[in-house]
Amino acid sequence: MAGKEETMQANNIMLRAILFILIVCVWSASTLTGAASRDEPQKTNAGGSIRAEGLAAWQQVYAVLTHPRCINCHTATDYPQQGDDRHRHFANVVRGPTGEGVPGQQCVTCHQEANADSTGVPGAHDWHLAPLSMQWQDPNDKILSSTDVCKAVTDRSKNNNLDSAGLLKHHSEEPLVLWAFRPGRGIDGSMRTLPPLTHEQFVAATRTWAEAGTPCPQNP
Amino acid sequence: METYKLTVNGQPREVTVDPGTPLLWVLREELKMTGTKYGCGIGACGACTVHLDGVATRSCVVPVSLVGNRPIVTIEAMAEDPVGRVVQDVWVSHDVVQCGYCHSGQIMAAVALLKSMPKPTDTDIEESMGGNLCRCGTYVRIREAIKAASLQLR
Numbered sequence: 001m002a003g004k005e006e007t008m009q010a011n012n013i014m015l016r017a018i019l020f021i022l023i024v025c026v027w028s029a030s031t032l033t034g035a036a037s038r039d040e041p042q043k044t045n046a047g048g049s050i051r052a053e054g055l056a057a058w059q060q061v062y063a064v065l066t067h068p069r070c071i072n073c074h075t076a077t078d079y080p081q082q083g084d085d086r087h088r089h090f091a092n093v094v095r096g097p098t099g100e101g102v103p104g105q106q107c108v109t110c111h112q113e114a115n116a117d118s119t120g121v122p123g124a125h126d127w128h129l130a131p132l133s134m135q136w137q138d139p140n141d142k143i144l145s146s147t148d149v150c151k152a153v154t155d156r157s158k159n160n161n162l163d164s165a166g167l168l169k170h171h172s173e174e175p176l177v178l179w180a181f182r183p184g185r186g187i188d189g190s191m192r193t194l195p196p197l198t199h200e201q202f203v204a205a206t207r208t209w210a211e212a213g214t215p216c217p218q219n220p
Numbered sequence: 221m222e223t224y225k226l227t228v229n230g231q232p233r234e235v236t237v238d239p240g241t242p243l244l245w246v247l248r249e250e251l252k253m254t255g256t257k258y259g260c261g262i263g264a265c266g267a268c269t270v271h272l273d274g275v276a277t278r279s280c281v282v283p284v285s286l287v288g289n290r291p292i293v294t295i296e297a298m299a300e301d302p303v304g305r306v307v308q309d310v311w312v313s314h315d316v317v318q319c320g321y322c323h324s325g326q327i328m329a330a331v332a333l334l335k336s337m338p339k340p341t342d343t344d345i346e347e348s349m350g351g352n353l354c355r356c357g358t359y360v361r362i363r364e365a366i367k368a369a370s371l372q373l374r
Contacts, residue, residue, distance in 0.1 A: 090264050091263065091264045091265075091266075091350075091351040092347075092350035092351055093350075093351065094347050094350070096347075102333075102344070102347045102348045103276065103332050103333040103335075103336035103337055103344075103348045104266075104269075104276050104329035104330070104332050104333045104347075104348030104349055104350075104351065104352065105276070105329075105347070105348060105350060105351045106275060106276070108275055108277070109263075109269075109275065109276050109277055109278055109351070110263045110277075110278050110281050110282070112282055112286040113286060113288075114286060116240075116281060116282065116283050116286060117240070118238075118239075118240025118241070118242070118283050119240075119242055119262075119263075119280070119281040119282070119283060120262070120281075121263065121281045121282075123286070187262060
């Protein structure tokens with residue numbers, strides 16, 4: 001009697017084990033299938049695939065460009081912004097004729113060659129506002145659409161005549177771009193928030209977008 | 221602590237301080253040059269303005285480690301500066317000062333403005349001096365004095 005019960009228990013365990021293995025196999029197969037479908041090019045041809053990848057990469061670039069560390073100095077107004085809430089820069093700071101402030105109040109009146117973490121003032125070489133042609137906000141501080149920012153960034157009459165290689169170099173090497181990924185401490189001692197990508201990821205996304213011919217999304 | 225060699229009003233000076241020490245406190249506490257004033261400590265009021273390589277600079281937010289070899293000029297040197305002398309004279313003739321606390325910074329900003337822009341408009345003056353606050357409200361007299369200095373310097 002005891003032997004029969006032991007045999008039934010062993011069969012029960014065996015059945016449960018087989019059921020578990022089956023569940024795991026089905027789950028793995030569905031996961032892999034899903035991954036494959038995400039990675040599968042959205043295309044009908046190779047050109048479409050490259051463009052789709054370029055547009056996806058642009059959306060990553062756009063997410064960085066519109067982060068406060070970047071867009072606070074790409075205003076449509078006569079002044080820079082500061083903080084994650086993108087408020088007007090304190091001390092009545094104004095743009096000035098070249099985006100570097102005015103004689104008694106230049107950007108370098110406070111912003112030095114490097115972050116001043118002991119006093120909470122950010123710094124990098126040649127601190128200045130982007131030109132008005134590179135505004136990524138409207139005059140009411142509303143961030144422009146992905147389409148409009150993309151058009152501005154790729155318009156050589158507005159972007160300091162940068163082609164795709166120039167844009168990639170700008171994103172890779174420009175000190176103020178690099179600063180955005182190492183923004184230092186604020187006046188309260190806390191670290192400033194970072195853009196949604198690392199600098200390496202940002203450059204990689206820019207490269208993918210550039211190699212796809214810097215495509216811009218259509219207006220929704 | 222680090223040792224820094226500075227040039228202040230043309231004179232070589234050496235200080236040993238923490239690298240994060242603001243230039244203002246190096247001037248006031250280490251070099252005992254108290255003409256430059258502490259106002260807000262965050263670069264918002266302009267009372268601490270000095271010239272760093274000729275640029276009006278808020279000394280309260282610039283750590284001494286970032287000064288490098290740039291010459292520092294403070295209010296103590298303005299009497300010997302051709303533009304500074306004129307600005308100080310018009311400050312007196314126009315009776316600009318009330319309590320006076322902010323005027324070291326006001327004069328340093330005004331001198332930087334006039335050296336860069338010898339014929340400033342009212343808008344130029346308001347924008348350039350807009351970061352120098354005065355609780356006594358001497359702004360109108362400041363503007364008139366700068367215009368007078370501009371005329372004298374032509």
